Amino acid sequence: xxRKPLRPLALVLEARAxxxxxxxxxxxxxxxxxxxxxxxSRSRAESRLLVLILAFISLFALVAVRMGALSVSEPMExxxxxxxxxxxxxxxxxxxxxxxxxxxxxxxxSLYATPQDxxxxxxxxxxxxxxxxxxxxxxxxxxxxxxRKFLWVKKKLSPEQKQAVHDLGEPGLKFGPRELRLYPNxxxxxxxxxxxxxxxxxxxxxxxxxxxGVEKTFDDFLRDPSYAGQELQxxxxxxxxxxxxxxxxxxxxxxxxxxxxxxLMDANTGEIISVVSLPDxxxxxxxxxxxxxxxxxxxxxxxxxxxVYELGSTFKIFAAAQALEMGLVTPDTMIxxxxxxxxxxxxxxDFHNYGNELSVHDIIKKSSNIGSARLALQIGADKxxxxxxxxxxxxxxxxxxxxxxxxxxxxxxxWKDISTITxxxxxxxxxxxxxxxxxxxxxxxxxxKITPTLLKRDFYERGPRVVSPQTSRxxxxxxxxxxxxxxxxxxxxxxxxxxxxxxxxxxxxxxGGGYYEDRVISTFASAFPAHDPKYVLVVTMDEPELSxxxxxxxxxxxxxxxxxxxxxxxxxxxxxxxxxxxxxAQLGVTQTSN
Amino acid sequence: MKILVYVAIFLMVIAQGFWAYxxxxxxxxxLASTKRLQIDIANARSQLxxxxxxxxxxxxxxxxxxxxxxxFDRLLLLPLRPEQFGHVAEVPRNxxxxxxxxxxxxVSVLExxx
Numbered sequence: 001x002x003r004k005p006l007r008p009l010a011l012v013l014e015a016r017a018x019x020x021x022x023x024x025x026x027x028x029x030x031x032x033x034x035x036x037x038x039x040x041s042r043s044r045a046e047s048r049l050l051v052l053i054l055a056f057i058s059l060f061a062l063v064a065v066r067m068g069a070l071s072v073s074e075p076m077e078x079x080x081x082x083x084x085x086x087x088x089x090x091x092x093x094x095x096x097x098x099x100x101x102x103x104x105x106x107x108x109x110s111l112y113a114t115p116q117d118x119x120x121x122x123x124x125x126x127x128x129x130x131x132x133x134x135x136x137x138x139x140x141x142x143x144x145x146x147x148r149k150f151l152w153v154k155k156k157l158s159p160e161q162k163q164a165v166h167d168l169g170e171p172g173l174k175f176g177p178r179e180l181r182l183y184p185n186x187x188x189x190x191x192x193x194x195x196x197x198x199x200x201x202x203x204x205x206x207x208x209x210x211x212x213g214v215e216k217t218f219d220d221f222l223r224d225p226s227y228a229g230q231e232l233q234x235x236x237x238x239x240x241x242x243x244x245x246x247x248x249x250x251x252x253x254x255x256x257x258x259x260x261x262x263x264l265m266d267a268n269t270g271e272i273i274s275v276v277s278l279p280d281x282x283x284x285x286x287x288x289x290x291x292x293x294x295x296x297x298x299x300x301x302x303x304x305x306x307x308v309y310e311l312g313s314t315f316k317i318f319a320a321a322q323a324l325e326m327g328l329v330t331p332d333t334m335i336x337x338x339x340x341x342x343x344x345x346x347x348x349x350d351f352h353n354y355g356n357e358l359s360v361h362d363i364i365k366k367s368s369n370i371g372s373a374r375l376a377l378q379i380g381a382d383k384x385x386x387x388x389x390x391x392x393x394x395x396x397x398x399x400x401x402x403x404x405x406x407x408x409x410x411x412x413x414x415w416k417d418i419s420t421i422t423x424x425x426x427x428x429x430x431x432x433x434x435x436x437x438x439x440x441x442x443x444x445x446x447x448x449k450i451t452p453t454l455l456k457r458d459f460y461e462r463g464p465r466v467v468s469p470q471t472s473r474x475x476x477x478x479x480x481x482x483x484x485x486x487x488x489x490x491x492x493x494x495x496x497x498x499x500x501x502x503x504x505x506x507x508x509x510x511x512g513g514g515y516y517e518d519r520v521i522s523t524f525a526s527a528f529p530a531h532d533p534k535y536v537l538v539v540t541m542d543e544p545e546l547s548x549x550x551x552x553x554x555x556x557x558x559x560x561x562x563x564x565x566x567x568x569x570x571x572x573x574x575x576x577x578x579x580x581x582x583x584x585a586q587l588g589v590t591q592t593s594n
Numbered sequence: 595m596k597i598l599v600y601v602a603i604f605l606m607v608i609a610q611g612f613w614a615y616x617x618x619x620x621x622x623x624x625l626a627s628t629k630r631l632q633i634d635i636a637n638a639r640s641q642l643x644x645x646x647x648x649x650x651x652x653x654x655x656x657x658x659x660x661x662x663x664x665x666f667d668r669l670l671l672l673p674l675r676p677e678q679f680g681h682v683a684e685v686p687r688n689x690x691x692x693x694x695x696x697x698x699x700x701v702s703v704l705e706x707x708x
Contacts (some may be wrong), residue, residue, distance in 0.1 A: 093646075100650065101649075104650065105643055107643070107644070107645060185653060186656060188656070238655065494676070495676050570673055572676060578676075579677075579680040
């Protein structure tokens with residue numbers, strides 16, 4: 001670099017000749033030099049700043065990218081086995097209301113064969129047939145020596161069987177890990193749980209999917225890995241379910257019934273404490289659906305939730321309650337019950353002749369068809385439909401089971417006066433026992449609509465009002481008198497003030513055209529304790545026949561009622577209800593007229 | 595002075611390189627131990643599952659009922675009945691079982707037995 005001198009001689013001489021101060025030239029040059037230095041340092045600083053900015057941007061970008069990557073990546077789960085990462089995460093357990101296990105997973109193994117790796121197919125076939133008696137040696141040998149490269153021998157092995165196969169030392173027999181759905185309580189609550197089977201399957205793992213009951217309804221929840229470790233808690237109580245099932249099974253055998261159903265429900269929340277349908281099955285070994293015969297006779301059929309029956313006189317309380325609610329009658333109003341009641345070509349008669357007139361109270365107590373028909377005619381078809389609809393008799397129940405949608409009630413499309421009459425005593429409208437339990441709970445708990453549920457929650461929303469508290473109380477008093485001195489005296493359990501109504505309905509002939517003479521559905525719908533209902537119990541028996549007397553007895557009072565009474569005796573203490581002296585029904589509420 | 599700074603920076607780079615090296619191996623070690631722990635957890639869960647299943651299976655109501663029946667002469671156990679609800683006043687005081695209390699219990703058992 002050529003430095004410019006501060007005092008160039010030529011310019012100094014020139015300035016001296018012109019009489020100017022040559023020092024000015026020097027100052028001028030110093031100033032120029034300073035300006036150049038400043039410019040240079042500024043541009044250097046600018047480039048440094050640029051580098052710094054770039055460095056910071058790239059650093060922050062790095063942090064941002066890393067944060068983004070972390071936030072979108074899945075958290076790692078502890079896996080049950082490292083062999084099959086494609087289908088992992090255990091299916092959630094199902095527990096009862098007290099946390100006792102109803103369904104759980106077990107790790108087990110499946111057995112498959114790759115015949116091309118086999119050393120001694122004959123020996124293997126022989127040994128396998130010994131270990132698994134249900135396998136045929138000839139079949140195995142044919143498969144092992146055939147052209148197949150791969151075949152499943154057994155889907156699930158017990159540890160003993162696995163060891164036995166392992167001890168054979170055959171390289172062509174291999175094990176794949178499997179998750180087994182186990183129902184430790186066997187057939188207990190079988191219909192509620194349903195069952196599970198394998199979905200997508202391969203050698204390393206298999207998917208367990210629910211096929212019925214809550215297993216199917218809550219399949220997504222149970223399978224979702226993000227809920228891993230969470231249990232599905234049901235409202236069912238294991239020990240109470242067991243007691244109800246035991247008593248019902250005994251009762252069914254004693255009464256020669258071909259099926260029975262029992263529902264125990266909390267009258268205020270709709271929690272289903274126990275729901276039993278007999279005959280039942282073992283969900284660990286769920287039978288195949290029936291291919292012939294009546295599907296309703298299969299053990300898979302849930303009579304409590306799918307079975308749609310005419311529930312007979314249990315419906316009478318609805319007519320009476322509605323008449324009371326509408327102010328048409330009081331419990332003491334006398335109704336003309338002279339029979340037979342002729343309506344078109346139909347004749348309505350009573351089981352016995354109860355005289356010329358009965359009070360509304362006694363119509364329920366003695367179960368008079370003509371009396372409830374007269375009440376229903378006073379109410380009218382439209383209002384009757386409206387009321388039954390508000391109790392839920394026109395829709396399938398909302399119980400959380402896939403089978404619930406199958407329990408769609410049957411009611412006449414064309415609701416004539418004769419329908420109004422017959423439905424008032426439970427003929428012409430078919431519903432499931434679960435419908436009846438929910439309706440009794442709604443009617444008797446003080447008048448709030450109940451939605452039956454199997455899912456345990458901390459809080460249950462109260463439904464809309466269906467009847468006034470006073471109507472509810474009067475209905476309870478009428479039903480209490482049915483058990484105290486009416487058609488259900490066998491249902492009296494000292495200390496628990498049972499209130500209920502019997503119903504015996506002839507079974508319709510499946511092929512159509514009338515009713516069987518000697519086949520009935522007998523039902524007892526009850527609530528206890530009557531003065532403050534906590535639980536509702538519905539017992540239904542299919543074709544019961546008690547042949548102890550001269551004539552076979554089929555009415556509910558002889559069949560369903562004693563079974564229900566035994567269930568209450570067994571179950572009420574388990575529910576923590578202590579027997580108590582019933583408060584006097586009419587105490588403080590004396591109806592007078594003058 | 596400048597040389598001192600250069601030496602210091604050089605040493606720092608060496609130290610950081612060493613730190614990054616050890617840190618890398620520490621990380622790999624913890625990753626391996628995490629994986630081991632996860633396998634342990636999975637095994638423990640699986641064992642817990644088996645134990646829970648076994649517990650539930652052994653406590654299934656059917657089996658307990660059969661056991662109670664088999665051991666009735668020793669245990670005298672019966673299903674809970676409404677009559678068995680007592681009153682506070684009936685509880686014997688001072689930790690002593692009143693004779694009539696035992697008698698009442700035995701009698702109620704015998705009555706049901708008949």
